[in-house]
């Protein structure tokens with residue numbers, strides 16, 4: 200057989216093809232010998248290698264990306280204090296909440312922390328949890344700042360296809376016997392039964408079934424003195440507030456401008472989009488906003504109804520609120536099945552008429568929609584003209600309701616549907632949800648564009664072209680029989 204030295208060289212050079220070729224021809228006895236040799240002789244060098252990797256991260260990490268020390272509280276005051284220099288950092292926290300703006304390096308920090316946990320002791324089982332399976336693939340596990348990006352190839356056990364992530368088994372296996380499970384928060388039931396020593400929860404505020412998933416994680420994280428890292432851009436969620444206020448939680452905050460490594464283009468794009476807005480305080484600064492009293496709907500109501508859309512929807516409408524001038528154009532796609540509505544996409548944007556016209560037509564095509572419901576602008580047919588002259592727009596079915604004082608009534612009609620649990624967001628749509636949770640409808644408060652677009656689409660779907668009477672709007676949500684949709688887990 201090939202010598203162990205040769206195998207060792209192949210492992211060190213991370214030449215997977217060669218390692219596989221060697222293992223493919225090895226007899227069972229030889230495999231046993233290899234296993235024994237790897238377990239015995241390389242334990243020390245693995246440990247050394249792990250320490251090198253982590254030391255490199257500690258040199259590169261920004262102060263707020265390092266695990267908190269509750270002795271010096273550097274994680275809270277790192278801007279003035281810099282990283283922790285304690286001889287014996289106190290890491291006795293139960294939860295580390297890295298609640299920060301977009302692009303602050305949350306995912307990279309989480310990936311390194313996860314690696315640190317997996318390398319700390321051989322044979323430990325931990326988990327990374329992302330909002331969806333797609334997020335695991337694109338961001339948390341295989342993304343540019345994800346787990347695989349920080350894992351040195353010589354410390355992992357690759358799959359037969361040479362991948363670091365065994366997607367089918369939802370795991371990344373390390374050569375020291377530690378296992379990192381990769382879980383999607385869409386399926387909290389799969390967390391049940393796990394026995395974890397640590398967990399890293401990425402973008403927890405965007406989890407569609409947050410309370411249930413958190414409950415399952417609390418039961419599952421139970422080996423030794425378990426620790427949990429939450430890396431997230433915040434949203435006004437009761438659970439997040441509760442966790443951040445808990446004495447066992449170490450909280451670290453950071454804003455987009457704190458990360459010097461973020462590309463200038465990304466920084467400029469995000470600042471242009473959000474600066475000076477309420478959403479910006481949340482998305483850029485990482486501020487946990489308060490819920491507005493008397494708002495149309497609460498975030499908990501939205502969260503409770505969140506679920507994926509059924510494969511077939513009866514009708515799909517794109518609602519448009521074409522505010523004049525340089526303001527944002529609200530564009531929201533909504534589908535109906537039986538007596539429930541699914542908010543499919545918020546494609547709102549700022550742009551010239553040809554820009555937004557194209558986005559409306561594209562959004563309708565993307566969702567295979569039936570109709571556009573666009574608010575008629577005061578004193579003219581500009582909106583219809585824009586949509587009809589947009590390529591592909593000439594033959595689309597369109598309605599042009601007129602904004603009147605009935606607008607608030609229509610919004611209230613939608614509020615009734617939310618309260619009955621009949622409105623479902625298929626994803627987190629921060630700006631639309633921000634408008635829904637801050638608009639109170641008090642006199643003279645202009646209703647915001649995304650919300651209006653949503654109202655037009657929902658209204659068209661529930662009322663058709665009838666032009667509802669006051670009775671319709673006030674009574675329909677209650678009188679309609681409700682077919683309870685099954686939750687998609």
Ligand SMILES: Nc1ncnc2c1ncn2[C@@H]1O[C@H](COP(=O)(O)OP(=O)(O)OP(=O)(O)O)[C@@H](O)[C@H]1O
Pocket residue numbers: 259260261264300301302303304305306307308343344432458460461462
């Ligand atoms: N300590 C660091 N050293 C070098 N580059 C870093 C560091 N921290 C973050 N970066 C870079 O900053 C960018 C953003 O990092 P990352 O994706 O981890 O941020 P994020 O806060 O998770 O972003 P998002 O809000 O989009 O999820 C990446 O290009 C990453 O490589």
Ligand SMILES: [Mg+2]
Pocket residue numbers: 305306307338
């Ligand atoms: Mg991230």
